[in-house]
């Protein structure tokens with residue numbers, strides 16, 4: 001194990017979407033030997049023959065020659081795995097991994113969501129499905145397009161083992177990609193999952209043309225929800241106010257580059273959530289996490305009115321106007337949440 005910690009050279013990235021491809025490029029830029037697994041043969045051949053992933057990163061051609069495969073067994077000798085498929089496919093991916101190797105290595109969870117069917121954090125899903133693996137999390141303000149183009153950003157890389165967290169940051173640090181080590185695996189996950197729900201709310205405010213003041217107020221009150229739930233679940237304050245919490249919340253709640261934000265804009269413009277989801281457009285993880293976030297809040301005795309409003313609009317039991325009016329007519333409170 002200690003030899004692996006000191007020598008994370010072979011990195012396997014699972015997921016051929018925008019973020020998987022961008023992280024594979026980052027790891028290659030950091031000097032790692034990278035293999036990218038994708039299930040779509042078209043993605044593999046695009047990466048192999050043209051150094052592009054036109055389906056998910058249109059208009060970008062990379063200098064790096066990535067090794068791409070759709071044979072999961074080829075990832076079994078990696079020193080670390082980055083799991084970069086959507087949150088709701090995490091369990092299925094881990095079950096598939098368990099059939100091809102033992103994976104006594106760090107598995108870095110990069111999806112930003114909570115398992116909808118169980119309410120479990122992805123690190124708990126990992127422990128159940130691949131108990132010998134070491135859970136780690138990569139999260140923070142980082143649009144795949146920006147990272148693939150080599151634009152600079154910083155993220156949190158969390159692992160309970162401090163030495164391993166530091167080794168992972170060393171393995172992934174590239175000139176334009178600055179990972180900060182953390183031991184707070186819970187905090188890094190709660191921030192990433194909740195900011196997507198809150199970005200839908202901010203997008204809806206923009207789509208409904210409610211003004212920049214409303215957008216800022218919602219972001220701040222959303223942050224209060226994120227920190228309260230995070231703290232109740234055991235997250236550290238520094239993580240929630242750091243890159244994977246506040247950092248990513250600010251990015252996603254203010255940028256039309258975010259798919260969650262754009263999903264919210266479309267809701268605000270009057271489109272129906274069920275129709276948007278059925279159309280199978282771009283991934284908006286917050287639409288899947290909203291309801292389960294509210295349920296987690298109830299379990300921990302934390303009110304999450306903005307997440308609740310998003311969940312109701314997504315499931316079609318409320319309209320944007322009704323949700324807004326119920327947010328505005330809640331009993332007046334102290335800002336710190338105390339009575």
Ligand SMILES: NC(=O)C1=CN([C@@H]2O[C@H](COP(=O)(O)OP(=O)(O)OC[C@H]3O[C@@H](n4cnc5c(N)ncnc54)[C@H](OP(=O)(O)O)[C@@H]3O)[C@@H](O)[C@H]2O)C=CC1
Pocket residue numbers: 015016017018019020038039040043056084085086087089092093110111112113142143144145282283285
């Ligand atoms: N894009 C971004 O800027 C960032 C994304 N993230 C997070 O990363 C995760 C992945 O996002 P992103 O890469 O953008 O998503 P994309 O929609 O770009 O790509 C999703 C990828 O996952 C694959 N996939 C989907 N379902 C399965 C499955 N059941 N089994 C195996 N592979 C599957 C898709 O394959 P196929 O093409 O065959 O459908 C595709 O390669 C999300 O949780 C997101 O929140 C985090 C930070 C930044």
Ligand SMILES: O=C(CO)COP(=O)(O)O
Pocket residue numbers: 112140141142143144196199248251252257258259260261283284285
């Ligand atoms: O997580 C992200 C940026 O940090 C990407 O956000 P979206 O999934 O909303 O596009």
